[in-house]
Amino acid sequence: MSNTSIDAGELVPEVEVSHGLWVTLRAVLRQPSAIVGLVIVGLFVISAVFAPLLEPYSTTNASCGVFDAPSAAHWFGCDDGGIDVLSLVIIGGRVSMLVGLFATVIAMVLGAGVGLLSGYFGGATDTILMRITDYFLVIPQIVLMIVIAAVWGPSLSHVVIVIGILMWTGTARVIRAQVKSLRERVYIKRVESLGASHTRIIVRHILPQVGPLLVANAVLAITVAIFTETALAFLGLSDPTAITWGTIMEHAFDRAAISAGAWWAVVPAGMAVALFTVGCYLIGRSIEDSLNPRLKVSYLSPRSWAMRPLVGRGPDAL
Amino acid sequence: MRKSGYLWKRSVFALVTIYVAITLNFVLFRVLPGSAISRISKVPNASPALKHALEVQFGLDKSTWQQYVLYLQQLLHGNMGISYQNMQPVTDNLKSALLATLPMVTIGTVLALVIGIAVGVLSAVRRGTVTDHATTNVAVLFYAFPTQFLGMMMLIFAASFLPSAGMTDPFAIYASWTDEAGDVIRHMILPVLTLVLTLFAENTLIVRSAMLETLGEDYVLTARAKGVPRRKIVRSYALRNAMLPTITLVALSLGGIVTGAILIEVIFSWPGIGRALYQAVLARDYPMLQGGFLIITVVVVVFNFIADLLYFRFDPRITT
């Protein structure tokens, strides 16, 4: 799948000025899809936090036979080493989500920083930063990641750093577009003509406005990071000793779970990634939708307006 | 005059990007401490003669700057070194791999685009209806599945009735070239299907949101007042304008296509460039890795440039 989040750069529709985090949050929570997303992500986070308590079996010692099918004792069956798959997925989620989180933090700091500087100051700063961003956007990142990971050697922290420093471009473009449009807003100009400093304008007026957008972006970026980690793991570039959703799938593929017909060695981890991604996607999307009022109008609705019987005195009375 | 300015700018951008990639390639492999080529003497199974030849060829006895110039010269002559794995020139290896990859990825991408546009338009036009919810949810679900997971599902559930490894049946004896082509096509079904499932969802979501934007534009209302039939409004107004952001976004997702293609080639043992890259990683075959990185970058940049041309063709407003 993609290593650029789906809303890059100038294509982002100009987002309505938000009333700040609280109002946005309320608007987001009015959407059922946001609730579904929050519940999904919430459950994953809880399972990650309490993973050691929740895992039914050890992830280091065998608790059943090689590729045992799912049973009442082992809901998701066992892998090639006789290790309980459910325990693996719970523990693996912990690491995967952390990888996603850290990579996202790096990407957000870089992306928001570049986007803010570029959008706020414009001019030569903007040109140079955006040119750099453009190159990062065009060069196929997965290949660059493969090369870097291959040269540096496989390790989880390398994966985090590589994903982080290659994933910021989308965020930078989104934030830049938004800051650029905010910069033209009259109230920013008014505050500037009052004599406010750049720092004050950015901190008090611009950051709070791009905050919700940044959150939406971060939520989507986490899924992209987790995705990329699974892809890198699959290509043997992640830490082979770490348990992540990616290495679980890679391990199963490597140990011929497929030819053994042991789908349960693959499906739970894959479904975990998918579910978590759906959850994050729903949240991120809800935030973006609540920020973009233009999407609420459609002049080509499949339904038509309704006709009601005459209510007034009728034409004769006039 | 100003229109040609746009093309000129984009061409320069494409060329500079390729140059940056070439330089990056050099820096990553040679300049960074502990980088690959400095470990050239550790080439597995290399004869002393080859070792010496490689050292001279890569100019390890010279300064970094001289090495860089040498590297550019070699590249200009199409020389990307010798693969450690099969002792063949990297260029030859990549050429055959690229020929295997391009048809599979092109077919998959085009199908994913066509399906994505069709489903995206349908869901935007029927917004808020059951059709919209169903298609959007399916799209989000497929967007969420990791490519390798989908591929493995294919292997588990379809391998019994469709070939699932390689490009041809290694033991087949073909009566004619049509037989051979048929075999290749049968082998292509699963990889292409996986790629389509991976990509269509994102395209659907992109097209849908671009369409929703344009459906709220004043010109759509004007067209309705004019009495233009719905079908025509969707085509000439909404979709026609939604194509612009779609082109850009799809171009940006080229990187995603590359990711998908690599994973799919590994899973289905498709002898393409992605698999070559994967094997180069496993074998620490740096010349292949370098060459693979370069060739994929060039292909992506070229397709990006094609997207620029398309955008130019589609948007009469482009001036700079």
Add this chain to the structure above:
Amino acid sequence: MSPEDGRVPVFEIQDLHVWFDTGSTRRHVSEVHIVKGISLSVAPGERLGLVGESGCGKTTTILASLGLLPPSASVSGRILLEGKDILAEGEKTVGPHRWNDIAMVFQGAMNAFNPVKTVGWQIAEALRVHHTVEPRQRRARVAELLELVGISGENADRFPHEFSGGMKQRAVIAMALACNPKVLLADEPTTALDVVVQNQILALLTKLSEELDLALILVTHDLAVVAQTCERAAVMLEGRIVEQGPMTELYRHPQHSYTRQLFESTPDVFAAPVAAHEIAPVATPLLEVADLVVSYGGRRSWLAARRNRPSNDTLAVDGISLRVQPSEMLALVGQSGCGKTSTVQAILGMVPTSGGSIKVAGTEVTGLRRAQWRPLRRRVQMIYQDPYESLDIRFRVRQTLEEPLRIHGIGKSAKERTRIISEALERVDMTPPERYLGRYPHELSGGQRQRVAIAASLVLDPTLLLADEPVSMLDVSVRSGVLDLLDNLRRDLGMGILMITHDLSTAANYADRIAVMNQGHIVEQGPAWDVVNAPTHDYTKTLLAAVPSPDPEVRRVG
């Protein structure tokens, strides 16, 4: 309700109601009643004005007449076209009449054209869809239509973005006329246009309606536009028509208080008072601009900056001189793009100047650095055009007014700041201040927002106010209130005010002096009354000729 002289109406709206569903749930229905029983009629060749402020339901009425409302709308009433109810069976009955019989010119013609198709293609499309003419004659017909609205037929192959605003509006009208409609509904057709272009478009609409026997309904917020174009008008307030009749009757004897209020708030350039008051020149004026030059975009490329000479065609402001005395209001009048905004931006130090000098209370401010400017900012304050945009909507009124104090370190204690803020709110007639301190901008009306923006300037106790179109985004009925407030500020507090406006009528009625700006130059400057009544420059005369008067007897259009 029918036309005066007993002509048979071609188009009638009878007892039209429109409701919008605002998110009904299963348990309860929540809807708003936007249009509450409207009845209108127009005869062939007649022009009817539908006047009202934003949100009164005028656009909804027009959209309902063509069955173009969104699905959240419910409609009741009749739309009669030549006596036949076209709304009777919804889409099925209204569809065939669109463009064939009833055409429409939408608000915001700028976006009415599909940007990726040529203008000619889009006009021809109407002909294709409705089979109005033989395929072979389409090109000729498109050219003919364009010529009819005063555009050369060769322009058919050009794209919308290659047209100027006025041309686009003409082309939209040409498109509306493609299928020889009987009725034309024009929704704010001139709102975004400059007054000279507006005048031309109104003249065109009048001419077309007369020549083609077209029934025209002109929807607008501007009484003067209606007075100059229409024979009859209907005044709309909150979904109802409060008064309807011949334009001269409305002007001479308005019955409803709202109609009177509207007329009072529509300044008439020719009814301006003679010489507001004399201002004795002082040694150091509050603002003195001499030979100011500003190049386009403000920032020049470093190359141009190095050569230090902007080429002539990139000058937004080309050598202007101005002077504002204490308690004087100077109006800088011009069309969009004339350089008036660049002038103010330069005075505020927001764009770099390329030449000349700007003195604020005797201090040269060109070339000052950001930090050097800061103390001066207390003296010069700016009022922006759009009060919906000029306030940070996350800030309560108190925070908005407190921000300038914090920036300049005024008011040691919270108590003292509150006192300053309350005083400023009282100054702008928002009393009692406590009622407003805790409010967010969206809880205020447009006029109140503009007052808050003005108060946010007043807390700094400035001596010079720069007002950029301070009322052009406000509803007509609250404009005079804000203008009177500015007038009081200069009279009571002795502030100097430089007001930028495109509207000569406002300038003539409020300013002491007027400077007319065109293409970066000030072409004429003098006492307001003189400029309006005895213009010397041709450009001023052109502008004056285009200004619509709310008095229907003073016909200038045409």
